[in-house]
Amino acid sequence: MPLHDTLQPRQAGRRVFVVGVGMTKFFNPGAANSRDYPDMAKEAGQKALADAQIPYSAVEQACIGYVYGDSTSGQRAIYHSLGLTGIPITNVNNNCATGSTALFMARQLIQGGMADCVLALGFEKMEKGSISMTFTDRTNPLDKHVEVVANSCGLSAHPFAPQIFAKAGKEHMEKYGTKPEHFAKIGWKNHKHSVNNPYSQFQKEYTLDEVKTSRQVFDFLTILQCCPTSDGAAAAVLASEAFVRNYDLQSKAVEIVAQEMVTDFPSSFKGNSIIKMVGFDMSKEAARRCYMKSGLKPTDIDVIELHDCFSANELITYEALGLCPEGQGGKLVDRGDNTYGGKWVINPSGGLISKGHPLGATGLAQCAELCWQLRGEAGKRQVPGAKVALQHNLGLGGAVVVTLYKMGFPEAAR
Template sequence: MTTRTFVVGVGMTKFEKPGSREWDYPDMARESGTKALQDAGIPYDLIEQAYVGYVYGESTSGQRAVYELGITGIPVVNVNNNCSTGSTALFLARQAVRSGTVDCALALGFEKMQKGSLGSTYEDREQPMLNHLKELFPLYEWGGEPIAPYMFGAAGREHMEKYGTTADQFARIGWKNHRHSVNNPYAQFQDAYSLDDIKAARMVYDPLTKLQCSPTSDGSGAAVIASERFVDEHDLWDRAVEIVGQSMVTDTRATFESKSAITIIGAEMSALAARRAYDEAGLSAADVQVIELHDCFSTNELITYEALGLAAEGEGGKLVDAGDNTYGGRWVVNPSGGLISKGHPLGATGLAQCAELTWQLRGKADARQVENAKAALQHNIGLGGAAVVTLYKQPN
């Protein structure tokens, strides 16, 4: 037997350029976690389990982080799933509540990152994406660029070759997301750029310029997940947002057998996770108004439109041209500014997405508010790999 699950409290820090603020991960966790508990209107003593996500850190950093909120002896699970870490913590917290194991759980994610492009931490063991790269290197030339933009840039090139997608269509996604972030006080960047600015920025891996790439960031996000019984007992219906569908998918055989850069960077995982989440929720893409998706690079946002069913295969560029990814269009995608402009502290990203969509469905997103937002979709992916898709609705 399963129970309905609800987000009853969310909180996050402003995302910052690494080293620009004097703080450490316990400070980040204290800020986001305290905000989430205050938003829920409950004390930490009512949290029965905590799932704490981060990519760069020591083995029990999760305990150290939530000890800033209270030391109550509850199970604390440390979570690391690359860029989908925050959503994985959310997935596990929701699973614990949905199964009836607990009535209230905390999902929290943080990251304290090094400046510059992502790199490996350990050089004395096999890298987890080595098999992905072995499949990709014969398809697209690598000239020593940072690995992440190479992988997602190669997928963008394949999309251009197969479907006639243009560099301008990718650039317009970067332009859109920077424009959206102007209204987000939590965003690392709040500057609007012209389309020419986006296109003229330093080329990282063609077609990706710097302003189409997510930055490294410091920051934290948190969400309190509760059962229907808990919401009733504590009279939290005025703030509850229901998670009606959720799925996590890891790499399938297709990742390594497809001879496709688009599949290697996770489109197959995302599509399968979306189908399963839609099925659980009884919804389709047509029922959603607002979306936070994993735009680590503009190419991935466009490819993900198709994986999530917003556009048919090969037609993501048409969705961009029609303006159906922003205010006044069919969907508003990444009203927060997305990873490109809001920032991307790996462990916090999925929970920041959850916070944004919770505010949207409550009608509390201020200047970012999407009109008549009643259902929302979240997509978070980490190479190596895992994709998590979550669907939210205003509760009945």
């Protein structure tokens, strides 16, 4: 049992709502329409403020996420586009979970009574090709992860990220009998979903055979089962219950009913399990805490945006989130319980695989998608009757943020 469960329960704090969201279209780094990060941040931030129908002067603090950029890029991103109001601005870097970490920090500021309105904004301007380490003259923060892989199944010269997630998928196949086609079906599903998302980096539908036979990246993983490097930005405006009432935002307020960040346990690095090393136990515990605190169950959820950096991770995460028992992710795929007409619609945006993955923006883009779904504003990709949503964002090194959202403000139905 985690230590915190043996302690006295803390006071829940104030309720927190998302009252405005916005994002840019995600696109290939270095594309002809490439833009600098202040321009992308400006678009996402202005869209979120316009959606909330509030001026930037109402924002009391800002949490700005990015991975690839110099210190205080967050300030530069909003100073000359949203305003110079002197508010505290915190720069956030938590690998691929950076966007949701900015969201987590913003929620804590409001929940703890430190502010009534906080902007969470994330952006990324990336380089083409696989992600690599920036600094080679100091300790690699993933050195223990590398050690697990080297000891369990060996390392190759291939890029680290696709290699380890393919190995996690291979471990799942060997342990539970999952087939390569199950992973390919996830890539096929997410590309199909993205056809209806104007913000998606890719909007082309592929056949399952095209996904299976596309260029091999590592082992069974093909290029259409892997997230691309991306440029883009996304933002969310968070507010207290009092702020929502004062600005008459009840009709569009989406409540964050539970949110948990969890980092690695000893199990991530013991037993030579690649599945655990890539974040399974973090995800499982974060989801468990959210269900416990909210009183909700997986069966109460309608729509999910989860961290499908690779198709293997989406399937593994089904099990970590409690959507099915461990080892039965393949059966969930075969039943179609991850798409329209099934138990859940998972990654209606197209997910990281097709929508794109600008690291600092991803978690906030997930938030935007789920708010649109709960407000009935998702257009052709709308999940019918969506009332409860779950977000899962993973960063190796490591951190997982799981968030549960629910539509409805106490006075909205009166």
